[in-house]
Every structure is written in C-alpha cells, then in structure tokens.
Amino acid sequence: MEKKEVKPAGLRKGLWKPEEDLILKKYVETNGEGNWATVSEKSGLMRGGKSCRLRWKNYLRPNIKHGRMSDEEKDLIIRLHKLLGNRWSLIAGRLPGRTDNEVKNYWNTHLNKRGSPAKTISIDSKKKKKLHQLPHSQPPVGGESPVNASGGLDGRKEEEIAVTCPWIATPSKSFNYDIKSPLLTANDASFFYDDEPFIPILDSFVLFEAFGSSGEGIYSPEDMQPVLL
DNA sequence: AAATTACTCAACCGCGGGACT
C-alpha cells in the first residue's frame, strides 16, 4: 500500500502568509471542510492538502483559542495525559479551543521537561500503532507499570518506557494522584466543540482502553469507578 | 551592542486507518 502523498512541484512550504490564510479561510467558508487534496487547485493556494488542513485546524478554524494555558487547562492536560498517554487529539478534544498540536507542544515544552531529561516516553513511533495506541508509555493511575506487570510489550526495553515525570513516577507524591474525573459530565456541553460531540460512552470506552481491558487484573472495577461517568 | 545559547511553537513528515472502487 503506497501512502506517499503526491507532491506537485512548486508547492509552497513554511510559514503561512496572511494572504494565504485569507484565501484558505474564504475557501473553507464557501466550500466547507474536507477535500483538502483539491484545495490547492480549487483555491489557487500553492499549498499541499495536508498543509491546508493543518492550518485550518490549528489556526483558522473558528473558536480557536490562542495564548497562555490557564491553570485549569494545565491541570487537565496533566491529568488526561496521565490517563491517555500521548493521545493528543483526545486530550485536545477536552480542551475547548485548543488543538492537538498546541497541547502536544505545550506538554513537550512546559510539562514534559519537568521530568527527566530522558527525551520522551517514547515508544518507537513505528511501533506505536501496532500497540493499538495503548498509552502504556505512561503508567495509569496506580503507579505500577502495566508493562512490567504483563511482562513487557513487544519485547520493548524497560528504558524505553522510562517514566519521565516524577509526579507520575512517584504517585504517592503526585499532586493529582487521587484523580477524580478529568472528564466532564455530558451536561457540560459548553465545554466541547460543536463538531466533536461529547459521548460519555465513548469516553468511558477510551478510558477503559486506557486502563487496559485485557483482564490482566491490574485495575479492578473499583479502580475504574472514578473515571467512569 | 554583538554573539551565543535556550526556548517556543508553527509546520512538516511518515505512517496507519477507513472509505471507496
């Protein structure tokens, strides 16, 4: 399966100019989102579809919030990351006006560096999807690594999943160890994007997945309780 | 004031998944 994007010659790269933003914005307003692959030829923008989609999603889309993260947002990011790992789109989905890219950047620059210099909780990016995107890069609530508990994943070395955040590594000292629910109730509709309807069941599923559903007995139903809505 | 270093974050890249044919 060849996935290489066709890259017509002469496509612009790099920072977007205000004129380009304007063109893209007008294009989306009249044609709607989607069909990014054809945006460049239809709008006259010399940009690839991916670039257009990213620009729209991260900057031009209505209700995008820029600027400093509030303490509440920081806290939520930390808590959600603890639960979900590097699933930035899921985390961003719970932060109104914030994009996955922004959350990811914020984590990497402001929050992750609070941990060890060990660059990242990295699972080899090529392996990550094979792991079914389970956030085992971070031990969930409870401290003990599910990897250790289950004898390792794909023979990964322990160093690779080294915990980088001391407040996670030492849960008893974690300021948020007794995590309640970082997720909101369905009633809190204003908290979510219009185009990302909040589905409690789905979120429960995500959390279930995040906590492991293979019956390894790491997390009892009691453990699950606080995060299930 | 100039040079260097550190930091931030916008954008790119490669990949996997799903829809469609």
Add this chain to the structure above:
DNA sequence: CAGTCCCGCGGTTGAGTAATT
C-alpha cells in the same frame, strides 16, 4: 479481496524570538 485515495494522528524539525553572556 486488493488497490487507491483521503484524512487524521503523533513525532520531529527548524525558524523565529527571548534571554544570557
């Protein structure tokens, strides 16, 4: 079922800026 296309995701890069020497 296999191939192709499009979309979206997470990791990484590098330009721009701020801080420091």
